Amino acid sequence: MNLKQIADEVARSLSFAEISGQSAFITTPVTYANGTAVVVRLDPDADGYFVSDDGYGAFTAETMGALHTFVKVAAGVAKRGGVDFDQRSFFIVRVDRDQLPAAVAAIANVSAAAVERTIYALENMKVKRSKVLFQSRLEEAFGNRAKFDAPVQGVTREWDFAGVILDGNGVAAVFEFVAPAFTAVAAANMKIGDVRGLTDAPHAVAALADYDKTEPSLRAILSNTADKVISVGIAAADYRLAA
Amino acid sequence: MDPEFEAQIIAHLRVVCAASKAFDSPVRWIAVKDSRGNERLYLRGALRLDGQLGGGVSIFISTPRLEWESDVYGQLEVRRPGIRGHLRLLPIEWRPRRRHNNPASAPMGLRLLTLGDRWHDFEDNAPFGINGFNQTQTAIARELPRAISSFSDYLNLASEIWKLPDLRTIEQPPWSKTLF
Numbered sequence: 001m002n003l004k005q006i007a008d009e010v011a012r013s014l015s016f017a018e019i020s021g022q023s024a025f026i027t028t029p030v031t032y033a034n035g036t037a038v039v040v041r042l043d044p045d046a047d048g049y050f051v052s053d054d055g056y057g058a059f060t061a062e063t064m065g066a067l068h069t070f071v072k073v074a075a076g077v078a079k080r081g082g083v084d085f086d087q088r089s090f091f092i093v094r095v096d097r098d099q100l101p102a103a104v105a106a107i108a109n110v111s112a113a114a115v116e117r118t119i120y121a122l123e124n125m126k127v128k129r130s131k132v133l134f135q136s137r138l139e140e141a142f143g144n145r146a147k148f149d150a151p152v153q154g155v156t157r158e159w160d161f162a163g164v165i166l167d168g169n170g171v172a173a174v175f176e177f178v179a180p181a182f183t184a185v186a187a188a189n190m191k192i193g194d195v196r197g198l199t200d201a202p203h204a205v206a207a208l209a210d211y212d213k214t215e216p217s218l219r220a221i222l223s224n225t226a227d228k229v230i231s232v233g234i235a236a237a238d239y240r241l242a243a
Numbered sequence: 244m245d246p247e248f249e250a251q252i253i254a255h256l257r258v259v260c261a262a263s264k265a266f267d268s269p270v271r272w273i274a275v276k277d278s279r280g281n282e283r284l285y286l287r288g289a290l291r292l293d294g295q296l297g298g299g300v301s302i303f304i305s306t307p308r309l310e311w312e313s314d315v316y317g318q319l320e321v322r323r324p325g326i327r328g329h330l331r332l333l334p335i336e337w338r339p340r341r342r343h344n345n346p347a348s349a350p351m352g353l354r355l356l357t358l359g360d361r362w363h364d365f366e367d368n369a370p371f372g373i374n375g376f377n378q379t380q381t382a383i384a385r386e387l388p389r390a391i392s393s394f395s396d397y398l399n400l401a402s403e404i405w406k407l408p409d410l411r412t413i414e415q416p417p418w419s420k421t422l423f
Contacts, residue, residue, distance in 0.1 A: 013357075021309060025340055035381030037342045055277055056341065063303070063318060064378050065328030088277045119379045122327045129325075212244050233245040
């Protein structure tokens with residue numbers, strides 16, 4: 001078999017159609033994040049074709065326990081993709097025969113994109129929950145000595161820190177909550193560096209919202225500036241040790 | 244995710260896989276219709292592990308109403324504090340309309356396989372952490388351990404994989420044959 005035949009074989013296997021009842025189902029090369037192929041459904045209508053994802057983007061989110069989040073993000077994804085969404089399916093109505101390839105591609109991409117956006121939204125919700133955990137740990141460890149989003153004077157200017165621990169002499173320690181993003185790490189590094197430049201610098205701790213998702217190189221940069229780099233999920237007793 | 248927390252979750256999933264399971268209460272099929280009148284059938288219920296309710300485990304099986312002995316999807320769902328949504332465990336798909344492509348990172352013999360009938364073995368996926376179980380990355384699937392040709396065959400196989408003998412007692416989905 002020559003290369004052209006192999007390539008044709010691959011191309012045919014990536015996309016093909018099946019008929020079930022009055023509907024056609026087209027397997028596309030697009031896949032959801034979990035590896036499942038996106039299949040687009042065609043239904044003949046009075047004025048052309050009705051093209052949809054058959055509600056499978058929503059079903060995938062349902063198997064993740066994330067249908068509620070999916071429905072919240074789907075409208076925006078549909079609008080950006082130029083298609084419609086009806087709380088369950090992405091669809092395009094009144095599609096002419098010669099418009100079907102573009103319609104199928106649009107629906108496949110939007111359905112997969114909506115699941116990706118759902119995953120992203122869930123991960124951002126995890127960061128919010130991490131912040132709540134961080135604050136509750138500080139309260140448990142330091143009681144009313146812990147202040148939140150409080151200003152601390154550095155060498156060059158004042159900075160707001162996510163957690164500030166006070167004692168009789170003033171600021172004993174600063175804790176900065178750091179999301180797993182380049183900009184968050186850069187900002188934390190700058191703040192901690194400026195405060196650690198003080199003559200009587202407080203202890204400085206970088207508390208990572210997601211230790212594993214923060215790149216090792218970025219963790220190392222924080223380690224160069226902060227006294228300790230911790231995960232927000234550690235026990236309250238370990239917060240006291242870190243300070 | 245904190246590595247220690249992730250390890251605890253994986254350990255819990257392993258316990259769930261190994262436990263003998265039973266329905267906590269009778270289950271039945273329900274139908275959900277979309278705006279075009281297409282119906283999907285669902286069967287859901289909490290499960291006891293080794294005779295005790297707890298551990299956040301339930302069963303989920305779904306199939307379109309207008310199919311007949313095809314496109315059946317089933318999974319165990321595990322909910323845990325600190326995990327948004329739920330984790331998918333041991334999914335089993337029979338005559339699915341949608342294929343699955345294994346990732347290039349899968350072990351030899353499973354790498355880049357395209358599968359129709361399939362299931363996800365826990366031990367194939369556990370070394371890769373939680374992301375295969377929360378479906379944020381492509382999990383590793385295998386062919387079914389034996390060919391099945393009826394819904395009762397599917398229930399028998401699923402009852403073995405999920406260690407859920409009660410599954411053999413559930414009724415066939417109320418499918419409606421499509422009329423041409």
